[in-house]
Amino acid sequence: MTISLSKGQRIDLTKTNPGLTKVIVGLGWDTNKYNGGSDFDLDASAFMLYQDGKAKGVDDFVFYNNPKTPNGSVVHTGDNRTGEGDGDDEQIIMDFSLVPANVERVGITVTIHDAQARSQNFGQVSNAFVRIVDESNGREVLRYDLGEDFSVETAVVICELYRQGSDWKFQAIGSGFSGGLAALCKNYGLDAN
Template identity: 75%
Template sequence: MSISLSKGQRIDLTKTNPLLTKAIIGLGWDVNKYSTGDDYDLDASAFLLYEDGRARGIEDFVFYNNPKTPNGSVYHTGDNRTGQGDGDDEQIIIDFSLLPPNVQRIGIAVTIHDAEARRQNFGHISNAFVRLVNEQTNEEILRYDLGEDFSLETAVVVCELYRHNGEWKFQAIGSGFQGGLSAICRNYGLDAQ
């Protein structure tokens, strides 16, 4: 049975699900009836973060152009350029057994590609969600529906997974940013040009 989370809530992952070694982070969204004349290309990304809450370099940033970490612990399954269809629009897979011990958090974000040029923002997006699925059993463990709290934001930190006393936990974040991917990268210590 899946647990539905609200913004700010936290939940144990590996302590209450000891067989969870590989998780699918599924992200989905719909576009409101609003149109700017261009497709809405939303992109999911993951940031591997250290004790200071920052990524060290591009190898800690997983997205459509850098689809996996060097050791394969986190990988992006592919870019959906329109968000059409039901279910997950993009997925990121996390193998907890391969994560380096100094990685303390994984930030999951969604950004709108070329948002400023296309005059697009998260106020145009509805039914946005993140869900975590046990890859081995295909069981949905949790789901966080972001709601309609955004207006001018072009990027959102959806959730973070973090280590606590040797176990992995999940926190529903839902924090919006203006400035797209560059703003999220700066938030996590990377310089995105």
């Protein structure tokens, strides 16, 4: 049975799902019936975060141009440039057993590519969700539907997976940013230039 979460909720992943070590973070969205002349190219990313809540360098930032961490603990499966079709539009695979011990959180985000140039924002995006799937058997563990809370934002922190002792937990965040990827990178301690 899938658990549906609301913004701000936290839930245990590994304690209530013994043996859960590798998950698929599936992200999906639709665009409203708006035609600005360009496809909506939304991009999922993962930020490996340390005790101070910041990433330390480019190896801690996983996205379509840097598709995996050096040890393979987090892997981006590929860029969907249109968001067409049902189900997950992009996926990030995370192996809890490989995440370095000094990484305390993994921030999962979505940005709109070239949002400013294309006059696009999350007010034009609907049905956005994240789901956690047990990679070993394909079972959906939880789902967080973002709702329609956004207007001018061009980047969203969807959720964070975080370590508490030996267990991993999930927090539904749904926090929007203006300024796209550069704003997210700055939030997480990286220089986007």
